Amino acid sequence: QQQVKQSPQSLIVQKGGISIINCAYENTAFDYFPWYQQFPGKGPALLIAIRPDVSEKKEGRFTISFNKSAKQFSLHIMDSQPGDSATYFCAASNSYSGTYKYIFGTGTRLKVLA
């Protein structure tokens, strides 16, 4: 119940295309869902995050879509660019639990072809 399942494991997209990464969770107590972006040789960096009181959040070319009833959320990268090539991690947390824990997905390696 504590897992976050992320798919696909890897993704290849043409420049200008849409990249879609999906995550699913079981624990209905999760109420904070960040996405992290990690470039080779770097640590993860927060990209965008959402709470379940909204169904969508957009920041530039990055959009999180959230489906509370299905317990799924996804990251959409519009107009994907070669500079977006990185590994993306979804995560989930319970902000009322008093803990610091994120439950992370296993990551998606995105390659955007020029």
Added chain:
Amino acid sequence: ETGVTQTPRHLVMGMTNKKSLKCEQHLGHNAMYWYKQSAKKPLELMFVYSLEERVENNSVPSRFSPECPNSSHLFLHLHTLQPEDSALYLCASSQEPAGDPTDTQYFGPGTRLTVL
């Protein structure tokens, strides 16, 4: 230096060696974290320090020993490691001492550890 720095960036050690990983945050944050990142596995939280006090020890074997001498520095002391401990070890920090998960964690670049 800005952000979160980690040294060394790469470390190769034998199973009988003792070594230490160092993390320094230049952000004035109050909480620091150690994570283990293995290929095709989720990031694993190992330890959390809040205001220099360890507040989380996530069932980590005793061959890993953390130390937080002040709010800017975090160490991970390693001894008698196993080959399966080979991984990228990431340090992170966040502003709030209470560890609100909505408080952004800032990660360092990691130390790539290889245990022979």
